Amino acid sequence: MAADFLLQGETISRLLVGLSVTLRISLVSVALSLPMGVLMGVLFTRRNPLLRAVLRVYLEFIRVMPQLVLLFIVFFGSATMLGLNFSGEVASVIVFTAWGSAELGDLVRAAIESIPRSQYDSAYALALSRRQAFLRVILPQAVRRLLPPSVNLVTRIVKTTSLCMLIGVVEVVRVGQQIIDFYRFDYPYGALWTYAALGLLYFAICWPLSLLSRWLEKRSS
């Protein structure tokens, strides 16, 4: 049958190496986005108008730009403009951290702002300080509301890292293309099977995350 090449030679192990690159970029970006996003979100809820304006510009810029354009800007732009030669993977991590922290920052802001004013009032009326009220009352509630959309953000990041191959990163989709090229003449329908295999790999990563998100959502309501 036409798909047996997937089991030949090093095809599977190569795909898994590619997947590890995908996961490495995703996980490092998520790990860096987490503290930055939380910090940004918390700062966003401060009443400081200058801080808000700066964060708003950053957030909107990152959000309206296609991730591909950001990748090109960081990968090629920093080399030509700043003389910084990032590897494709480092450039990818920079872009996905910038994107992830902006998105997460907005989620954190929304989660904090969704906690009713009266929760602050009742905490203050019990003589809690601002810090105590925020850390013990507001933040735990915000985190619960934050978890489901944050897990969704992780799946979006995992999926979007496929763009990294366009700046030369050999992640899982790029490996798939190499496999397709390698078997092009012997297996005319190899592309279809390879992409099916790629789809399966993404599914194996993202579906559990999606289930987790749904479970968290159900639990928090």
Place this chain on the structure above:
Amino acid sequence: MSASATNHKTALEGEKSLSPVLELRGLVKRFDDHTVLDGIDLSVRAGEVVVLVGPSGCGKSTLLRCAIGLEKIDGGSILLDGQEVSGRERSQELRSRMGMVFQSYDLFPNMSVLDNVMLAPVLVRGADKAELRQRALALLDRVGLADKADARPATLSGGQQQRVAICRALAMDPEVLLLDEVTAALDPEMVHEVLQVVLELADEGLTMLIVTHEMAFARAIADRVVMLDGGGVVEEGDETFFDAPVTDRAKAFLKTFEFHRDR
């Protein structure tokens, strides 16, 4: 403003008895250009239950919020035990010496009923947890909710949540308890169980300043009634306020609770 005869009477009584636990002098509060409280004088003596009434938007809730330091005030002073509370720690001192229960109870949904009650004494007073636990359970028991100690607030009825909110405020041993329309968000059948708790607290001598629209309850619990309108105190008196209001505005206000059908 119509200075009434009853005003004069209570002022004299105030001089005779102990100095008030809570006293507001010339309290002014503005929101932008709108003056909500325009020089309010009000005092609550130890063990006294003062009920604040008045039409919606007359500043009753704002007055409570100012008294406990949740709102900045634009004039006047707040005294506890005859000492003006001012300076940098003003809000903290007001908040730690008074308690307040809100219309929407606002229990913290991320912790159990017991933890709701224990949170502030632990954080603010550094209370001993084991000892506090016994006290918190005793408070919950008093309002008939000891069996709900480990429950999440969301699983309780509105009336139960409000009783927990009262326990939570009491756990801080407030010198004065402020109640802001504590039954306004409740279904009618739950109003009674909450007001019953408040009546018991009054019997035990807890000093309270209560905002309510429940006139029957106000009449039952009040040592003194103060009516606010137009940013000031319109009238002040004991339960005779309900039967024989002096000012026209108080008469008009009390009329809104009566219903007649001409036939």
